[in-house]
Amino acid sequence: MADSEIVFPGDELGVAEQFMPGDGAYEEDGMVYAARVGEAELDPGSFEARVRPRTQTPATLDDGDIVIGRVTSIRKSFVSVDLEANAAEPGRELPEVGSGTLHISKISPDYLDQIEDAFRIGDLIRARVIDDDPSIQLLTKDDGLGVLVARCPKCRTVMETKGDGLVCPACEWKERAKMAADYGLGNLLPPDNVDELMEQREQAQRDHGIDFPPRPQYSPGNGD
Amino acid sequence: MAKADAPDLLNHEGLRIAERDPVNDEYTYGRGKDELRPIEIEAGVLNRADGSAYLEWGENKVLAATYGPRECHPRRDQDPAEAVVRVTYNMAPFSVSDRTRPGPSRRDREIGKVTSEALEPAVLTQLYPGAAIDVFIEIIEAEAGTRCAGLTAASVSMADAGIPMKGLVTSCAAGKIEDDVVLDLSREEDFHGEADLPIAVVPKTGDVVLLQMDGDLSADEFDEAIDKAYEACYDIHDLQKQALVDRYQGSATNGGNR
Numbered sequence: 001m002a003d004s005e006i007v008f009p010g011d012e013l014g015v016a017e018q019f020m021p022g023d024g025a026y027e028e029d030g031m032v033y034a035a036r037v038g039e040a041e042l043d044p045g046s047f048e049a050r051v052r053p054r055t056q057t058p059a060t061l062d063d064g065d066i067v068i069g070r071v072t073s074i075r076k077s078f079v080s081v082d083l084e085a086n087a088a089e090p091g092r093e094l095p096e097v098g099s100g101t102l103h104i105s106k107i108s109p110d111y112l113d114q115i116e117d118a119f120r121i122g123d124l125i126r127a128r129v130i131d132d133d134p135s136i137q138l139l140t141k142d143d144g145l146g147v148l149v150a151r152c153p154k155c156r157t158v159m160e161t162k163g164d165g166l167v168c169p170a171c172e173w174k175e176r177a178k179m180a181a182d183y184g185l186g187n188l189l190p191p192d193n194v195d196e197l198m199e200q201r202e203q204a205q206r207d208h209g210i211d212f213p214p215r216p217q218y219s220p221g222n223g224d
Numbered sequence: 225m226a227k228a229d230a231p232d233l234l235n236h237e238g239l240r241i242a243e244r245d246p247v248n249d250e251y252t253y254g255r256g257k258d259e260l261r262p263i264e265i266e267a268g269v270l271n272r273a274d275g276s277a278y279l280e281w282g283e284n285k286v287l288a289a290t291y292g293p294r295e296c297h298p299r300r301d302q303d304p305a306e307a308v309v310r311v312t313y314n315m316a317p318f319s320v321s322d323r324t325r326p327g328p329s330r331r332d333r334e335i336g337k338v339t340s341e342a343l344e345p346a347v348l349t350q351l352y353p354g355a356a357i358d359v360f361i362e363i364i365e366a367e368a369g370t371r372c373a374g375l376t377a378a379s380v381s382m383a384d385a386g387i388p389m390k391g392l393v394t395s396c397a398a399g400k401i402e403d404d405v406v407l408d409l410s411r412e413e414d415f416h417g418e419a420d421l422p423i424a425v426v427p428k429t430g431d432v433v434l435l436q437m438d439g440d441l442s443a444d445e446f447d448e449a450i451d452k453a454y455e456a457c458y459d460i461h462d463l464q465k466q467a468l469v470d471r472y473q474g475s476a477t478n479g480g481n482r
Contacts, residue, residue, distance in 0.1 A: 008465050010391030010428025026348055035348055035388035037468050054472035057386035058293050092274060093294035096354035
């Protein structure tokens with residue numbers, strides 16, 4: 001790759017009348033300057049002056065990003081998630097962004113009677129950002145999203161999958177969960193073989209799954 | 225003017241001490257009055273830091289590391305409008321000839337404070353409200369001018385971390401020895417000289433972001449010292465940029481945050 005000219009913080013990129021300060025640039029006193037080390041990029045189409053960074057950059061969080069977080073509180077209709085990292089940039093901590101909110105309707109593709117059937121406090125989860133302004137809203141409906149690691153609520157042992165549910169290897173506590181397809185495998189981003197993993201899980205559920213007592217199903221117009 | 229057991233700071237040709245032979249306690253002369261000690265900077269030396277730099281300046285050896293922007297703890301230090309820049313300056317116990325007690329001393333804390341106040345105006349802090357940018361400066365070996373060396377290294381480590389800045393911050397000192405104003409005091413000159421004046425500059429904007437003085441200077445000497453240190457900052461700025469070029473030469477851009 002050819003080495004085009006590297007700009008440094010404070011180098012002039014252009015005049016403010018000509019360009020808007022884009023990613024990695026700032027405007028001061030009618031001029032646009034570079035704010036980081038990289039290659040200058042003057043976009044005549046969008047009238048933006050940007051700096052493509054050569055260095056690492058601070059982690060960001062935008063719509064559509066996959067995040068890793070921890071469930072900190074469960075209310076009747078939503079859970080709060082402490083955001084630990086952007087799964088695509090695990091090396092950098094997130095700048096203060098507060099916590100994310102995950103509404104009960106965005107947790108699972110199926111009807112969910114109560115959130116405890118999907119998550120427990122302390123679960124490490126993978127979610128997708130569906131809104132980052134004014135507050136961060138999350139979604140875990142996809143097969144690749146959901147719980148990555150959960151601990152047994154009785155003895156804090158790391159739980160293992162058993163078909164559609166989780167079981168504690170130490171005390172045999174069983175519970176339901178909205179697991180990511182690759183629960184317990186240690187991935188940050190969803191793997192490529194999500195469909196395959198889901199088929200294996202369905203097979204396992206048929207072979208030796210846990211028989212949970214049925215939960216009420218959603219029926220429209222039942223009064224409340 | 226020099227104290228009783230002090231070496232001659234200037235030889236008969238007006239040259240300064242360039243090197244000391246510790247075995248025979250003899251000095252070699254050869255540094256000009258406006259000459260910096262040799263400086264070497266390397267960016268990106270630590271794997272686990274978000275950005276880092278190693279700097280040797282004469283016999284000073286300094287490591288600087290930057291972390292963040294990240295969530296600011298304790299939360300009372302947060303600023304809801306902008307990021308805060310926190311600097312920890314620490315001298316290794318073995319960095320000076322008489323062991324220093326480990327842990328932050330009064331002096332360490334002051335240097336951390338003035339360094340953060342020198343770095344902060346150059347950072348686009350409004351982009352990360354509520355966050356903290358933590359900078360750690362470790363003095364591995366000290367030979368006068370560690371605050372300048374630390375600040376210069378810290379700025380390179382911040383650029384290495386991709387922190388958006390208005391410009392790099394560069395620092396250098398000037399001082400007075402045997403009635404002469406000279407650039408960049410060495411250990412003997414700092415100890416036996418009359419004055420030391422460290423400054424820090426954002427060379428891209430020309431702003432002076434740190435100015436301290438130890439000792440006495442007349443108004444004219446003060447102006448002369450400022451001019452010398454200010455000018456030298458531009459030379460050091462080139463070295464900082466070269467360190468970043470060397471680190472990223474040939475590597476691809478990482479595409480940015482979009």
